[in-house]
Amino acid sequence: MNISIQREANGENLFLVAVEGEIDVFTAPELKQGLLPLTEIIGSKLTLDLNETKYMDSTALGVIVAALKSASKHQCQFVVTGLTPRIKRLFEITGLMDILKREQTNGGNADD
Amino acid sequence: MEDQPQLIAYRNLLMRYVSQDSYSMSEDSELLSGALRARGVSPDDLVNMHIDVLKNVSSNLDNATLRSLYFLSKIMEGYGSEYREHQTLKNRQKQLDTELDVAAEVQKALLEGKVPACSFADIGAISEPAKKMSGDYYRIVNDGGRLAVTIADIVGKGIPAAMCMSMIKYAMDSLPENSQGAPPFILSSLNRVVERNVDPSMFITMFYGVYDPLSRVFSFASAGHEPGFYYSASKDQFEELEARGLSLGLAPGTRYKEYSREIAKGDMLFLLTDGVTEARTDNGFIERKDIVDLIRQSMHLPAAKMVKQIIYELKKMQHFNLHDDFTFIAMKF
Numbered sequence: 001m002n003i004s005i006q007r008e009a010n011g012e013n014l015f016l017v018a019v020e021g022e023i024d025v026f027t028a029p030e031l032k033q034g035l036l037p038l039t040e041i042i043g044s045k046l047t048l049d050l051n052e053t054k055y056m057d058s059t060a061l062g063v064i065v066a067a068l069k070s071a072s073k074h075q076c077q078f079v080v081t082g083l084t085p086r087i088k089r090l091f092e093i094t095g096l097m098d099i100l101k102r103e104q105t106n107g108g109n110a111d112d
Numbered sequence: 113m114e115d116q117p118q119l120i121a122y123r124n125l126l127m128r129y130v131s132q133d134s135y136s137m138s139e140d141s142e143l144l145s146g147a148l149r150a151r152g153v154s155p156d157d158l159v160n161m162h163i164d165v166l167k168n169v170s171s172n173l174d175n176a177t178l179r180s181l182y183f184l185s186k187i188m189e190g191y192g193s194e195y196r197e198h199q200t201l202k203n204r205q206k207q208l209d210t211e212l213d214v215a216a217e218v219q220k221a222l223l224e225g226k227v228p229a230c231s232f233a234d235i236g237a238i239s240e241p242a243k244k245m246s247g248d249y250y251r252i253v254n255d256g257g258r259l260a261v262t263i264a265d266i267v268g269k270g271i272p273a274a275m276c277m278s279m280i281k282y283a284m285d286s287l288p289e290n291s292q293g294a295p296p297f298i299l300s301s302l303n304r305v306v307e308r309n310v311d312p313s314m315f316i317t318m319f320y321g322v323y324d325p326l327s328r329v330f331s332f333a334s335a336g337h338e339p340g341f342y343y344s345a346s347k348d349q350f351e352e353l354e355a356r357g358l359s360l361g362l363a364p365g366t367r368y369k370e371y372s373r374e375i376a377k378g379d380m381l382f383l384l385t386d387g388v389t390e391a392r393t394d395n396g397f398i399e400r401k402d403i404v405d406l407i408r409q410s411m412h413l414p415a416a417k418m419v420k421q422i423i424y425e426l427k428k429m430q431h432f433n434l435h436d437d438f439t440f441i442a443m444k445f
Contacts, residue, residue: 025269025270032313057269057435057436058267058268058269058436059268059269061267061315062267062268062313062314062315063313065267065312065313065314065315065361065362066311066312066313069312070312090386093317093336093337093338093339094267094315094317094336094358094359094362095335095336095356095357095358095359095362096336096359096362098358099358099362099363
């Protein structure tokens with residue numbers, strides 16, 4: 001798994017976190033370490049890009065849930081993009097999609 | 113270690129090897145090496161032993177050879193400490209394994225999924241952990257004539273998931289008996305428990321349903337759980353037991369919707385955890401239609417045999433190496 005974290009240059013707290021490869025029980029802690037501190041920046045906008053993520057298991061879902069809760073607590077806008085149909089289905093069944101949509105007050109779209 | 117039998121054996125074997133060109137030592141040396149390792153003799157100890165033996169048996173060791181051996185001994189010191197550390201870790205691992213075995217037994221006893229006797233349905237249930245401990249949970253209760261069934265999957269793996277599952281078991285056991293008729297009430301009560309007590313990265317999917325044999329209605333609600341299947345005997349077809357709701361532990365104050373379905377004689381209900389559908393095989397993921405095919409192939413069997421057969425086939429598809437816990441319940445009316 002490879003994580004790249006980019007901060008937009010215009011001085012605002014805009015972050016793009018892209019994950020390449022597989023997120024599983026071995027790599028999820030690294031994602032958590034990268035992601036959670038960003039959700040704690042009040043008023044930040046954070047996009048998690050899963051376009052290049054080949055596989056994710058339930059521990060990856062756990063990291064996303066923790067990030068969502070933390071984002072909500074710190075008024076951070078958290079967006080997830082690049083869900084494969086399989087992961088999207090999982091998000092829909094578990095209700096994660098509803099929570100994600102609730103978090104996205106403007107812009108961003110978990111469906112693309 | 114001068115008086116240790118290993119030292120004597122080592123000296124004897126070494127002497128024989130040095131003095132007899134024709135002596136083949138493979139078997140003896142293997143035995144000795146095994147005995148030394150069994151006694152925990154580390155690589156640096158062994159080199160020192162070798163030097164001692166050489167000094168004892170030969171008075172004319174030249175200085176360069178001796179110094180080269182001391183040099184080797186010094187170099188081996190690091191390997192020695194790594195070896196001792198490895199031994200310590202091995203012991204600790206053994207201890208953890210034993211503790212885990214005990215914990216797994218405790219968990220098994222706690223969750224011993226009994227299937228109650230039931231006059232109006234033939235029920236089978238099976239749950240297989242991927243590792244020692246399971247994060248799946250099911251409970252089937254025949255309560256004053258009504259059948260209550262719960263199936264849950266703790267999202268997460270291993271010990272934390274197993275601990276969380278024990279909590280769910282007790283939370284369910286402590287719910288008032290008369291609440292069994294209201295699936296949404298059960299799920300929102302449990303959501304409160306999970307929301308308050310669980311690590312933010314953990315959540316639980318759960319399906320809860322109650323069948324009333326008098327009205328022949330199955331009422332259910334789902335907290336983000338993988339949909340089960342309903343088989344209609346009159347149409348000879350499968351439908352999803354669709355129900356929507358947020359997983360337990362995602363948001364406080366979540367409310368759940370009640371769904372219901374009339375059950376006719378010969379109909380069947382199947383509940384499962386997503387360890388089943390998230391399983392990867394050589395040909396990609398196991399799809400829901402694959403599960404329906406498996407059900408069709410074995411639905412003529414009694415429910416208890418049927419669930420065993422289905423789990424066996426699913427395990428075979430994964431070369432008997434489960435990546436996630438999985439649970440399957442069949443109810444034939």
